[in-house]
Amino acid sequence: MTDVPGGALSVYRLLPSLSEYQQLHLDSVGVRQLMRWQSAGAGAEPPARLSAEWMGERRWAKSEFPSGRPGAPVLSRRLADSLGDALSSAGRLVPVDIKGAKGDEYFVYLVEQVVDCLDPHRSSKPKRLDGEVKKPVYRVEALPMRLPAFRLPQFPGAVQWNGWAADRLVDLTGDQIEKRLTWSQDPASKPHPDPWGI
Numbered sequence: 001m002t003d004v005p006g007g008a009l010s011v012y013r014l015l016p017s018l019s020e021y022q023q024l025h026l027d028s029v030g031v032r033q034l035m036r037w038q039s040a041g042a043g044a045e046p047p048a049r050l051s052a053e054w055m056g057e058r059r060w061a062k063s064e065f066p067s068g069r070p071g072a073p074v075l076s077r078r079l080a081d082s083l084g085d086a087l088s089s090a091g092r093l094v095p096v097d098i099k100g101a102k103g104d105e106y107f108v109y110l111v112e113q114v115v116d117c118l119d120p121h122r123s124s125k126p127k128r129l130d131g132e133v134k135k136p137v138y139r140v141e142a143l144p145m146r147l148p149a150f151r152l153p154q155f156p157g158a159v160q161w162n163g164w165a166a167d168r169l170v171d172l173t174g175d176q177i178e179k180r181l182t183w184s185q186d187p188a189s190k191p192h193p194d195p196w197g198i
Contacts, residue, residue, distance in 0.1 A: 008163075008184055008185040008186035008189070009138075009140060009143060009145055009162070009163060009184070009185040010162075010163035010166075010181060010183065010184040010185065010186070010189065011136070011138065011143075011160050011161065011162060011163065011181075011182050011183045011184075012160075012161045012162075012163060012166040012179045012180060012181055012182060012195075013070065013158070013159075013160070013161070013179075013180045013182055013192075013195045013196060014065065014073065014159075014161050014166055014169065014177055014178070014179060014180075015068040015070075015177070015178050015180070016063050016065055016066055016067070016068050016176065016177065016178065017175055017176055017177060017178045018178070019175050019176065020056075020057070020060045020061075021056065021060055021061055021062065021063035021066070021176055022054045022055060022056035022057070022058075022060050022061070022062045022063060022066065023054075023055050023056055023063055023066040023067065023068070024052040024053070024054060024055070024063075024066040024067050024074055024096065024098065024106065025052060025053055025054075025055045026050055026051070026052045026067060026069060026072060026074075026096075026108075027050060027051035027052060029051075030047045030049070030050035030051060031050070031069065031072060033045075033046070033047045034046060034047055034050070034071065034072055034108070034110070035071065035157055037110075038071055038151070038156045038157045039156055039157065041114070041156075046094070046110050047094060047108075048094065049094060049095050049096070049097055050072075050094060050095075050096050050097070050108050051096070051097045051098075051099065052067075052074075052096050052097070052098050052099070052106075053098065053099040053100070053101075054066075054098065054099075054101060062076075062104065063173075063176050064076035064078060064079050064172070064173050064176055065079065065169065065173055065176055065177045066106070067108075070157060070158035070159060070196060071151075071156075071157040071158055071159060072108050072109075073108070073109045073111075073149075073159055074096060074106050074107065074108055074109070075087075075093070075106065075107050075109055076105065076106055077105035077106070077107070078172070079169060079172060079173070080093055080107050080109075082168075082172055083148060083165070083168065083169075086148050086165065087109060087148060089113075089146070089147055089148070090111050090112065090113040090144075090147040090148055090149050090150060091109055091110045091111040091112040091113065091149070092109075092110050092112065093107035093108070093109060093110070094107060094108045094109075094110055095107055096108055109149070109159070111149045111150060111151050111159045113144065113147055113149075113150045113151065114150070114151045114152070114153055114156060115142070115143075115144045115147075115150045115151070115152070116142070116152070116153050117138050117139050117142035117143045117144065117150075117152070118133065118136055118137070118138060118139070118152055118154055119137045119138060119139050120154075122137035123135060123136045123137045124136070126154045126155060130155070130157055131152075131154050131155040131156065131157065132155055132158070132196050133152065133154055133155050134194070134195070134196065135191065136152075136182055136183050137183060138183055140185060143162075144162075145162055145164075147162060148161065148162060148164075148165035149161045149162065149165060150162075158196065160182065163184075166179050180192040180195040181195070182195045
């Protein structure tokens, strides 16, 4: 298990940066099955595999974090191996079959840990359609800081990344990942104004 660094706790949304990297477009059938599972919990089966295809200029390098879907982070084999057991503490990796790309090993990270750690009185009200919480405030004592990521019961279709895991992924990939701060224990930190926007 990865040790959690000291300092102020923080939570992020991660997405691919707008730098010149190819990104993966996940097949809509698998994404719908994933979303049903996230909404229904134990009442539905998650996908065992997902299909995808590369998007972007062929001359661009392939991103190691190539999906911007809030509930379907995709990791390269190198990133998955680098985080190792820490990832399995919160979920599991599901293979991605990439059209016409033999040898590319990528995985969707299915985050199974749903943790009720939101302070509903200090957070913005979840949106009716999908439960999006634009301005979350967490109860520090309930925040699962040892997990790399988690989901909220109010907003099950989005993966929340703890700061130490977000920092580790950015350290491994450089300019391939955009970190959007959604909450910090440090009052001087400014959360992103629209963390779940595109």
